[in-house]
Amino acid sequence: MKIGLAVEALAALAQESRLSIFRLLVQAGKEGVAAGALGEKLGIPPATLSFHLKTLTHARLIKSRTEGRFVIYSANFSEMDKLIAYLTEHCCAGDATQCAPINKC
Amino acid sequence: MKIGLAVEALAALAQESRLSIFRLLVQAGKEGVAAGALGEKLGIPPATLSFHLKTLTHARLIKSRTEGRFVIYSANFSEMDKLIAYLTEHCCAGDATQCAPINKC
DNA sequence: TTAACATTTCTATAATATTGGAAATGTAGA
DNA sequence: TCTACATTTCCAATATTATAGAAATGTTAA
16 A cells, blocks of 8 residues: 555544544445435535545545435445555564554454 | 544544654554654654654654653554554444454554 | 436635744753 | 753644535436
8 A cells, every 4th residue: 555545545534524434334334325324324414425425435445336316335345454454564573462463353 | 432532543644744654663663763763764854743743642643752862752552453443343234254354463 | 307306516614734944942971 | 061962842824624505416206
């Protein structure tokens, strides 16, 4: 992963509404959640929600598919894992015993 | 972890200089690196570096100790792990087989 | 094709973050 | 104490981001 993409992903998550959206989608799994349902659950007006969804999508953290009139969003798990790997890369000068364990997803 | 702290940590990492500083410290391990050495390695002027170190410290992602005239910074590994756990919490509606594995530190 | 609905784009305003020079602070050795 | 050095604070200019109303777009069902 290149630093620019990591910064973009972190910036996308560094905002309360977007972090809530992302975590909700992580918890929802592959099936995802419709845009409207997200907005209703989080109390975010349509235009604002759309702005945040675009930001998360551009950062590759979420993806969407269209089903009829609905746009269903879901987390991009492999990109999340890449980001985490980037943060922990070459941790502790190679001495893994120094590092606390990371919970598996 | 509360969402406000997670947002603060992510915002701290969502900036190229700070992400570089953090990764350098993650890779350095417990011993850490002096402020000046960080600035020199990354080509960041003192005032700017100090601003970024303060931001990372306030977000609890790094910590410092004083040794003579030097201030030695090091990564706060347990806080990093908490942040990662917060992002992946309750992943995939409890179906762990849906999720890609996360590399251990 | 018309009406209802879901979502996005456009736009302006308000709020927040980044940068680095200059000065201040604190530490150590002579 | 005096001087050199490491780091931080102060400050102002500049850049970036968040918000949400209104209008536009696209989809479905009757």
